[in-house]
Amino acid sequence: MIDRSHSTAxxxxxxxxxxxxxxxxxxxxxxxGGLLSGLLGVGGGVVMVPLLVLRAGYxxxxxxxxxxxxxxxxxxxxxxxxxxxxxVRVGYAVALALxxxxxxxxxxxxxxxxxxxxxxxxxGLFLATVAILLVLR
Numbered sequence: 235m236i237d238r239s240h241s242t243a244x245x246x247x248x249x250x251x252x253x254x255x256x257x258x259x260x261x262x263x264x265x266x267g268g269l270l271s272g273l274l275g276v277g278g279g280v281v282m283v284p285l286l287v288l289r290a291g292y293x294x295x296x297x298x299x300x301x302x303x304x305x306x307x308x309x310x311x312x313x314x315x316x317x318x319x320x321x322v323r324v325g326y327a328v329a330l331a332l333x334x335x336x337x338x339x340x341x342x343x344x345x346x347x348x349x350x351x352x353x354x355x356x357x358g359l360f361l362a363t364v365a366i367l368l369v370l371r
Contacts, residue, residue, distance in 0.1 A: 264282070266282075267308065272308075275312075278305045279298070284297075295345060
């Protein structure tokens, strides 16, 4: 289950489209992720990872890493917008952030060690479980 032979490079796969086309595709994926992040509070993992894997040809681990790198600017844009409207509860946000920093550190360490297939299965099962729970509640 542990894969120690992975590369730390996060470049798209060799079979990726030409640079200009890939850049536009990534910008479109980012736009969809940003839109849904601002609208629904999701985007990074829920939207961008599947699109990076299915549309941009990234490996699962690379898609997770790239998506994580996009979270900060997406979050800042949303926080500024919601904050200007007085909708951010700072105390709750700080508590969530403190827990998230710890959890992200542990999760990123696991991400670097889990093989591709188990990672895809875990991610897919997580998304399916969340979807089912949201529909039932």
